[in-house]
Amino acid sequence: MTALALRYWKPLAGAGIALLLVIGFNIWLSSTKSAAYERGFEKAASECATAREAAQKAREDQIEDIRKEEAEKRAELEARQAVERAENEALDRKVTEANQRAERARRDAERRIDEALSIDGYAGCTSTDRVSDGLRGDLSAYRTRHGN
Numbered sequence: 211m212t213a214l215a216l217r218y219w220k221p222l223a224g225a226g227i228a229l230l231l232v233i234g235f236n237i238w239l240s241s242t243k244s245a246a247y248e249r250g251f252e253k254a255a256s257e258c259a260t261a262r263e264a265a266q267k268a269r270e271d272q273i274e275d276i277r278k279e280e281a282e283k284r285a286e287l288e289a290r291q292a293v294e295r296a297e298n299e300a301l302d303r304k305v306t307e308a309n310q311r312a313e314r315a316r317r318d319a320e321r322r323i324d325e326a327l328s329i330d331g332y333a334g335c336t337s338t339d340r341v342s343d344g345l346r347g348d349l350s351a352y353r354t355r356h357g358n
Contacts, residue, residue: 215222
């Protein structure tokens with residue numbers, strides 16, 4: 211076997227060198243493919259991150275738009291409520307003033323009735339249809355008798 215190896219050492223060495231070259235080429239090719247795969251993976255990861263950031267920004271913009279719309283609606287609602295409150299307060303003031311005028315008119319009428327009755331000598335009479343001269347409950351008879 212040694213004699214055979216010595217006789218064909220040049221072709222065997224060439225075959226060994228060729229085998230080493232093929233193995234080296236495969237290693238180089240594998241590392242090149244691996245590097246290309248890694249570059250592709252990194253590029254895809256970068257694109258994915260960019261898309262994720264764009265989606266996040268779009269969501270944030272959408273949320274901001276919704277918040278602005280809600281703030282506008284809230285401001286509009288508050289303005290409407292302020293107008294309604296002002297209208298209600300104005301109506302309340304008018305009702306209060308009308309009640310005060312009615313109360314003043316009632317007191318003035320009672321005062322005038324008391325004055326009219328006191329002129330006739332009946333200061334104790336009120337405007338409740340009660341007369342203290344024996345004509346109780348009969349205001350028309352009282353008025354007829356006293357000329358009112």
